[in-house]
Amino acid sequence: MSKIPVMEIFGPTIQGEGMVIGKKTMFVRTGGCDYKCSWCDSSFTWDGTGSSTSMTAEEIVSDLQKIGGDQFSHVTISGGNPALHKGIGELVDQLSFLGIETAVETQGTFWKDWLTDITDVTISPKPPSSGMTTDFAKLDVFYERLSKEQTSLKVVVFDDVDFAYAEDIHSRYPEFPFYLQVGNEDATTTNDQALVSDLLEKYEWLIDKAVASKTMNKARVLPQLHTLVWGNKRGV
Ligand SMILES: C[S@@+](CC[C@H](N)C(=O)[O-])C[C@H]1O[C@@H](n2cnc3c(N)ncnc32)[C@H](O)[C@@H]1O
Ligand SMILES: Nc1nc2[nH]cc(C(=O)O)c2c(=O)[nH]1
Ligand code: SF4
Ligand SMILES: [Mg+2]
Numbered sequence: 001m002s003k004i005p006v007m008e009i010f011g012p013t014i015q016g017e018g019m020v021i022g023k024k025t026m027f028v029r030t031g032g033c034d035y036k037c038s039w040c041d042s043s044f045t046w047d048g049t050g051s052s053t054s055m056t057a058e059e060i061v062s063d064l065q066k067i068g069g070d071q072f073s074h075v076t077i078s079g080g081n082p083a084l085h086k087g088i089g090e091l092v093d094q095l096s097f098l099g100i101e102t103a104v105e106t107q108g109t110f111w112k113d114w115l116t117d118i119t120d121v122t123i124s125p126k127p128p129s130s131g132m133t134t135d136f137a138k139l140d141v142f143y144e145r146l147s148k149e150q151t152s153l154k155v156v157v158f159d160d161v162d163f164a165y166a167e168d169i170h171s172r173y174p175e176f177p178f179y180l181q182v183g184n185e186d187a188t189t190t191n192d193q194a195l196v197s198d199l200l201e202k203y204e205w206l207i208d209k210a211v212a213s214k215t216m217n218k219a220r221v222l223p224q225l226h227t228l229v230w231g232n233k234r235g236v
Helices: 057-068 088-097 113-117 136-145 160-172 192-211 225-230
Strands: 004-014 024-030 053-055 074-078 101-106 120-123 151-157 178-182 220-222
Touching (some): 004 225, 053 057, 057 088, 113 136
Parallel strands (some): 074 101
Antiparallel strands (some): 004 024, 004 053
16 A cells, blocks of 8 residues: 655634635645645745655545544545655545545645546646646546546636636636636735735735726635735645
């Protein structure tokens, strides 16, 4: 059985982003990423400042039950890039056997067959401001293999160039529900008041951009709800 590098397990909290925003969920955050986005709000998963514990699927399920009790029925697997880890297939099987739904957050760079068993798959291709380059041949594989009922695309937008990238992504993959997300430019500040007022201003800017774009007629525009409520706090 393959072990999974786990950075943190927390919840229940609410999903603060994307297709199931507001839904009560536990989080399992894996270590390691094949990207290094300039503005990554979870860089401790890959930059050496955090540490992971190598765990089996059974151990993760047992920790989820210890921490969440009987107060959850949905688990979100994020990272880092969870799709780097083969062992997550086993975790998804065990959760599904227990009647627990699953979600995954990934940038769409590595395919794993267990992705088809996930209830809510969020693919978040990275815009130019991240410093990363999208491999569209890899994203095409996700489009071919995942159903539109279980999947969404979510692009974080910091500026006009990112917005144009988001329009391209949405146009290229029209069948997947599409989400625009406000970018958090300061993922380390502890000044919650200044952060929230800045993020709400950015949210208004992003709404205005979407409203003015005919490509975005079907898109949804969202903030990171957890950041508005808890700022940059970890484990929420
Ligand atoms: C930390 S990533 C982990 C999953 C995967 N590596 C990915 O990027 O999709 C989880 C989500 O947070 C988003 N994110 C990361 N840093 C952010 C920031 N500074 N502002 C807004 N969203 C951010 C990512 O785009 C992704 O949708
Ligand atoms: N509440 C909450 N919602 C989230 N949605 C995506 C998250 C992530 O870091 O992947 C996240 C997170 O860390 N917390
Ligand atoms: S792909 Fe996700 S986890 Fe990896 S660096 Fe980018 S935002 Fe962070
Ligand atoms: Mg996050």
